[in-house]
Amino acid sequence: MRQLILDLLPQGHPALEDFVVGSNGEALTALAAWLMPGSRETVFLLWGDSGVGKTHLLRGSSPESCSDARQDPDLSSIAGAAPCLAVDNVEALSERGQLALFNQINRRRATGGRLLAAANVAPAQLHLREDLRTRLASGLLYRLLPLPEAEQLTALAEHARRRGLVLPPPALRYLFSRAPRDMQSLTALLTAIEHYALEHKRPITLPLLREVLHTSASSCA
Incomplete structure (x- = not known):
């Protein structure tokens, strides 16, 4: 199934307005306000379990507001001149990357720049150098909560509509009974099936879903 998503989903940045809010309205409102010009807080950290939408929000913020260094454990490609930097999975940073991020936060504090970061746990539980954990904990911290199953099904239906x-x-x-249970994957899967149906000029029916998922399983075998 994940191979199906990779094969059919168009590349590009997700949009903030496509994020399924659920119980995360406060976090999304705070992020939107922080991204506005004039925000004085240097660090904004989102944390939560895998699949709750952290990467979606970082990528949705990065095209216009933040440069994006989320896949570089050493931050060697860091854009130091960018007014805002988005760094995902801070728990996976190497020692070199941790030092680079610590220095970036200090530099941005001095110059008015900002850092948008995401982690799988709260700063106090991150296995990072102490000075970096302290810097990350000094900013705005918001936990993203997963959607209950009923809300995921409703959200998936709304995306289709x-x-x-x-x-x-x-x-x-x-579809829902066989799909990944995080909304990012569910939304991506729906988009992929839409493209498949358009390509084959067929309505989305149970036979089409079975065919697509069977094809995906065969390609991954």
């Missing part, structure tokens, strides 16, 4: 897709309830339940 916005795209003008007709997903019969049996097809929706079938």
